[in-house]
Every structure is written in C-alpha cells, then in structure tokens.
Amino acid sequence: MLTDMLVPDQWILWEFAGVSFPTNIPTHPLLVVDYELLKKGDQKEMDELWKAATSLGFWYLKNHGADENVEQMFDMGAETMDLSMEEKMKYEQGDGGSSFGYKFAGANAVDASGELDKIEFINIAKDDALAWPNQARRTYPSTVNNRMVSTIVPFVKKSLEINNLILSVFNDKLGLPEGTLLKHHSEEYSASEARTIKAPKNLPVGKQAIGAHTDFGSLSFLHNRLGGLQVLPPGVEEWQYVKPVPGHAICNVGDALALLSGGILRSNIHRVFPPPGAQAAFERWSQVFFTRPGNSVILRPLSDESPLVAEAVSKLSDERRETLTPGVTADDWFNRRIRNQRIKNRSGPETWMASRGTELGRA
Numbered sequence: 001m002l003t004d005m006l007v008p009d010q011w012i013l014w015e016f017a018g019v020s021f022p023t024n025i026p027t028h029p030l031l032v033v034d035y036e037l038l039k040k041g042d043q044k045e046m047d048e049l050w051k052a053a054t055s056l057g058f059w060y061l062k063n064h065g066a067d068e069n070v071e072q073m074f075d076m077g078a079e080t081m082d083l084s085m086e087e088k089m090k091y092e093q094g095d096g097g098s099s100f101g102y103k104f105a106g107a108n109a110v111d112a113s114g115e116l117d118k119i120e121f122i123n124i125a126k127d128d129a130l131a132w133p134n135q136a137r138r139t140y141p142s143t144v145n146n147r148m149v150s151t152i153v154p155f156v157k158k159s160l161e162i163n164n165l166i167l168s169v170f171n172d173k174l175g176l177p178e179g180t181l182l183k184h185h186s187e188e189y190s191a192s193e194a195r196t197i198k199a200p201k202n203l204p205v206g207k208q209a210i211g212a213h214t215d216f217g218s219l220s221f222l223h224n225r226l227g228g229l230q231v232l233p234p235g236v237e238e239w240q241y242v243k244p245v246p247g248h249a250i251c252n253v254g255d256a257l258a259l260l261s262g263g264i265l266r267s268n269i270h271r272v273f274p275p276p277g278a279q280a281a282f283e284r285w286s287q288v289f290f291t292r293p294g295n296s297v298i299l300r301p302l303s304d305e306s307p308l309v310a311e312a313v314s315k316l317s318d319e320r321r322e323t324l325t326p327g328v329t330a331d332d333w334f335n336r337r338i339r340n341q342r343i344k345n346r347s348g349p350e351t352w353m354a355s356r357g358t359e360l361g362r363a
C-alpha cells in the first residue's frame, strides 16, 4: 500500500524557500492521481482515484495545469484583503446562510464552545463568474470585478473542467446512468464557488484557524502553500498534517457526494491549524474551488439509479443510513450548515451541532 503513496521526504516550499515543514510532526500521505492520465482515460489512474476517494477521500492531483491560475487568484485575494474593513464589510456574506461574498475573521465558531475562527475569505459564485458581465447571485468588491475576466473566470473554468472529469469517473465507477452526476451539478444555480482564504501570521499556537468539518458540497480542489491542514483518518485518533507539495493540488470528497453515493465515497473530517513550526511566521493563503450540487437536488443515496449504491445502503446501520439520507435539498443542507456556524446565530453548543454534516461521531 505504502509504495503507491507519496511520502515526500524532500520538498521545497512554494513561496518561502528556507523555512521548511517540520519533520517531527505527524503527517498523512495521500495517494497521487495524475490528471493528464485521467484525461486520457487511463484505467489504472481511474482505479487509483477511486481507491483514494473511497478510502480517505483525499488525494493529491498532479499535472492539473492550474498553478498559474491559482497564483493569480492569490494576487486577487491580496488585493481584496488589503481593502479597508469598511469596504469589505459591504460585501459580507451575512448571517442568513448564503456563503457568497466576504467573510471576516471571527464570523464563525470553530467548535461547540463558540471559539471564533481566525480566517477571512472571499467567495465568488460559479454562477457569477459564468454570467459575467451580468450578475447572477450578488455583487463583489472592485478587486474581484477588475479581475473577473483575467483571473476568476479562467480559474473557475479550469476547476470545473477538472472536477467535472472526476465526477464522470465516479459516475462510471458507481454504475450510474451516463451523465447523472454531471446533471446533478450543472443544470441550475448552485452553491459552487471559488474561495480565497487568508490566515494571518503568528496565530496563537494550538488554536484552530478553521474548525473541524467535512466539506459541505461534492468536490473540493484545494491549493495551499504552507502547512496547517490536518485530517483525522478513519481508525486513527490523532490529527495528522497534510503536506503541501509543489505542483500537487489537494482534492477531497465532500458530504453531498458521500450522501449521493450511499457512503461509498468518503467525506473525511479535516481542520486548519496555524502553520507548524517556523512556518507560523507567515501569512497562510489557500485557494479552493468547491463543486456543489444544483440547489434543488435532493440529498439521498442514488439507490434507484445504481445497484451498487443500493447494495452499499443495504449494508449500513440504521443510524448511518439515516445520516446519509437527510432528504433535503442541497440548498437547504448548505444553508443550514453555513447559518449555524455564524457566531451571530449562536445560542449555545446546540447551534454548533446544528451546523454539522456527516462528521457525527468524529467531530
């Protein structure tokens, strides 16, 4: 098993050469999937992707061709975060359960105690990027508008191409009628979005920058440069860092695909800590594209469309089957999770519990 995992002993930092990831902390290797091979329909590569997505639910993706787009997104993010707080707050996502727009650091809880998150981010709806210069969902700061054509639309399109190919591989592996998963993700407005995240430097050691969570949507295409991301792998009691590796995106399955696949695809819990060791002295930037189902898609296992899903569901405990069959729309699922994370909506630990997805038992 270990032979086909990447365990990088030697790697250089993306932007901060000379300040290396500590060697004395627990890390978790990920399988590596080659996007170029996936595109060619390489069977072995598709098997590798399937293995990763059904075991940990996280993998590295190389040869994705998006690095330049990501660097431009970081530039857009820096320009946006440099705006005055007053300006940024004009575009804040608010407490109603929508995630598009700006989120200030401390707007969300990171756990049941109500401790505050440490990151700010800007979320741009896929629907707005694709509708530009028309507005689909909301307005954005000038720093976003100015880079919509040069930076954001290309990043969104590239991310969609990649995540859609991965969806089509999953569609085949699950034995779903051709185009089922794509249809569930591209026929109507959705919560799909690009997110640029900034964590300030010198955060208090041992505090969560982003609380433990499973991702809300279907697929996350993540790019970070400094350590901090941690996963809690199945059967393990210790959180482990995922190393950022040059040229390798980090991809993971979110709750929506776990639900639609009857738990065959794994949505694994993760969180973000301040960068480890000497890396803590730097700002931490990450860039994500989240593919999420169309707003009206009902989240429940696609048993009627796939014997494989039906069989998986038949083997689940009653409790697990219930968790995986919320039977609500993707819009409601997403809105509930976002809304109950917002500290303004908190009445007590129960608000945090109401923000949970498939983490139950592991969070």
Ligand SMILES: O=C(O)CCC(=O)C(=O)O
Pocket: 195, 197, 210, 215, 222, 224, 228, 229, 270, 271, 272, 286, 288
């Ligand atoms: O910043 C990271 O490395 C991960 C971010 C993340 O998990 C998220 O935004 O859902």
Ligand SMILES: [Fe+2]
Pocket: 213, 214, 215, 270
């Ligand atoms: Fe996440």
